[in-house]
Amino acid sequence: MLTQLRKQLFECRVLVVGAGGIGCELIKNLVMTGFHNIELVDLDTIDVSNLNRQFLFRKEHVGQSKAKVAKENALRFNPDVNILARHDSIINPDYDVDYFRQFTIVLNALDNRAARNHVNRMCLAADVPLIESGSAGYLGQVTVIKKANFLYNNYGETECYECQPKPTQKSYPSCTIRNTPTEPIHCIVWAKHLFNQLFAELDEDNEVTPDAEDPEATDANKQIDQGSDSNLKISTRPWAESVGYDPQLLLRKLFQDDIKYLLKMDKLWQKRKPPVPLDFDNLLEGDSCFINDNTVLKDQLVWNIHECVQEFLHSVTSLKKRLEMSKSYLIWDKDDDVAMHFVASSANVRAHVFGIPLKSLFDVKSMAGNIIPAIATTNAIVAGLIVTEALKILKGRLDLCRTVIMYKNNLTMKKLIIPCLLEKPNKGCYVCSSKPEVCIRINIDDITIRHLGEEILKKRIGMIAPDVEVDDGSGIILISSEEGETEDIINCKLSQFGIRNGSQLKADDFLQNYSLKLKVIHEYVLMPPRLLFISSSKLTIVKSIIFTAIL
CATH class of the missing domain: 1.10.10.520 (Ubiquitin activating enzymes (Uba3). Chain: B, domain 2)
Structure with a gap:
């Protein structure tokens, strides 16, 4: 069994997204565990503030690509490993579904929600296991996300990263x-x-x-x-x-x-x-x-x-x-x-x-910057847990995979690291359910097509290049990912295209291989839209005088 695992470690291809606090620890763990083919993607450059915890970087590296410097220093641990470093954004259209399909497993070490959402959708579309992770001070979490199940002892699907609503940034009047x-x-x-x-x-x-x-x-x-x-x-x-x-x-x-x-x-x-x-x-x-x-x-x-x-x-x-x-x-x-x-x-x-x-x-x-000071020890533990879960996946034992949560002080269970069974998918998830659908409450006489595309579909739902048409058989295209195709109507109100209370829109993102139906509920209020509320089963835009720091 050990020989078989070593062979799998040598042959599998691993994509690591992020070369920051968790990423540096993770790259080191992978090369020392025996993973042979690693691809690393990170858009950031090294800042002085990174040096206290991202141990692969030194003062002389400030301003250089995190991915490339991480590769150079990780090879010192094991020069026989093949590492391809890309100084780029994982949201770049070049990294499409076919790109993700070439990997055996994807490991996230990201620090922003937009990129996490995107990688989550790409892995679902490509049917590739994803290990999601994060840390905040003394707190940390690692979980496995896998849509298909027939290759893993008939183990059921897991919830995706977007199955449960994430806490929004605190707002102030x-x-x-x-x-x-x-x-x-x-x-x-x-x-x-x-x-x-x-x-x-x-x-x-x-x-x-x-x-x-x-x-x-x-x-x-x-x-x-x-x-x-x-x-x-x-x-x-x-x-x-x-x-x-x-x-x-x-x-x-x-x-x-x-x-x-x-x-x-x-x-x-x-x-x-x-x-x-x-x-x-x-x-x-x-x-x-x-x-x-x-x-x-x-x-x-x-x-x-x-x-x-x-x-x-x-x-x-x-x-x-x-x-x-x-x-x-x-x-x-x-x-x-x-x-x-x-x-x-x-x-x-x-x-x-x-x-x-x-x-x-x-x-x-x-x-x-809404920064919670990073703890180097937390990042090291999270990176170790990622590799542990990755080994289970390689051995075909998804049934043994766990969501692992780190607590600063858990007096009840008297443990700092708590393993939990993987959650089942949320049937109302607007990403991984069989028929994704959301409900938007808007003023159709006030909302423009530009606002629909930029503020709702891209910023709130996380699409990259949406195409939108009215889902009533009329063939009316509101938004096209082809440059300039719908530019002349971008500032028109939705009501100008016959959209009314109860209308349905179909939104597709070819890059993410993702389709979504939007049910429009007309809600007349005097104030412009201010606050977006996302739940696992619906998406609602309400209008309020509340100031929100996230817009």
């Missing part, structure tokens, strides 16, 4: 973000939206100026004279453009003029501590709060208000130049030092104005 922040995260979300308003592709829904229509301040608003507050008559982007992105004028508007306007809303401050506009006259008199302690890392120091202002002015100047040189809008990235310094300084100046504790660059980056 718009009025809290714009008017009454009370926690550092409120200021950080505001700062990220400020970056988008100034430098990224404009999203009018995420304005950062005071919300004069805050329901809590309704009575006070009637007494406010907006005539003198001309800066509030236009949104942030046009105003910034009108003053040439002058850093000092931006600073004065955001942290003095806007705050003075907020103070006019008397009702907001009856039971709250009111904000204090930034004092420019005494701004330079603060003492530096940098700690002269070599044991404290630079990113973990907290800037004082003077340093925050200087960082704000410097980062605005740098981002303005970058925007002028760029052919398109900028994209916020937690690993972009200038963008990160802009968000950290903006958030801290706003926190200072509202009497909220300031945070270090490290803390702001963790919250802004």
